[in-house]
Amino acid sequence: MMMEWLVRTSLCIALIFSESVLYAVWGVENFTFQLGLSATILLGLSRNFTLSAFVLVFLLAPMEWTISGEAGHYSFAAVVIFFLLRFLASRIKVNKAQIFLVAFFAALLHSGIMILSIFLQKPASSSIPAIFSNMIWAAFLVSFGTLFVDLAFQVVRRFHDPMMGKKGLSRR
């Protein structure tokens, strides 16, 4: 478990920082995928709660650093989304095709929680209209980002379990 935790955490941190750096190198302004949030959504949907929770614990600080605005609200909303998805994943089985939709609504909800949380702390903050006007576009991009991060997670899973998704006897 320790090794898997280390690999997953490193992968997620690398994705978050690479995203920020590559946007600076290529001059990307608004076409941003928020891979940290995508990773949070997938961690929320994964089966191993403790492993996912400890990965997320180490992702919160990098996420906060790569997102500006009001401090703490982004990571707070991410944690809420993680717990909500845990609740959902324990009741409904989400297949690969549904991940896109789940990610879209989770990202929308994430923006909504951020707005609510900022509103409660600073009702006059100009971050609220900024988030509100961009939340649908952001959710759309997060959905695509989630597919990419899911692919990266699958590669890691295969690295730990090469027989994943294969029937043992069929290999004979």
Next chain:
Amino acid sequence: MFFWKQYNTFIAIFLLLLIPVLTLSSDANAQGMLGGLSSFSQSIAATATGGALSWVGDLFDSSSSIEIEEMKQEIDALREENTRLIGVLQENSRLRKLVGFRTNNPTFSLVPAEVIARDVSPFFNVVSIKIKSDADIKPNQAVVSHEGIVGKIESVNGTYAKVRLISDHRSGIDVLTQRTRARAVVRGKGSPNNVSIKIQYLDSDSEIRKGDLVVTSGMGGVFPPNLIVGHLDRIEAKSNTMFRKAELVPAVDFGRLQSVYVIGARDPKKKAKKENIR
């Protein structure tokens, strides 16, 4: 070990709740333990980003060197030399413009910085810059490039700082049109796929036209006067309302932002010298 196995889920939940609460309760100016914790985690993240940037740089370097090797087989040595020289000339031109800005604004204490990272959400238009460790940079100081106003410092962490661009929704600058001195406020739109910035509180009687240059007024004390912000683009027709609406195209191409200057405190010696010359 037993304790860990028994309670690891509770520890994870506790940490997940604790970290956002700590971050929420500490902001950039927080003092004491919370401020220290926030600063410590941010400096680790900044160092990691710096490392990632150099790694990406190396990656591009190695890929371009392979590319050059392949090109060597295809093109002759003169064309290769020519390509290299064009690159050097472009770099030279960019640096000359930066030096030119410094020469034209001798009274400012300008601190050079490089853009190293960008905000990964579409909500906020913020970039991270790398500054010298001994540079005296504080929040709210103006950031410019050779093209014009870039934004202002949002927070500083050791050798890194975050710059809120003028296109950010939270940004507002007092400006004047250079031709008619009509006063207004430039506010970032922060909306995706839109490079323009809105202009507010422009007097409905003001004489303005498309293409008018917009400069900082110097009001508010953050941005020095007469620095280029951009030029007027779309202007709403005159009406009976108190203010007219307009849009501005920023002078700075934020997508290609590489080198910037942070405007520090005015150098009193240089200021006195300039006044003596007058």
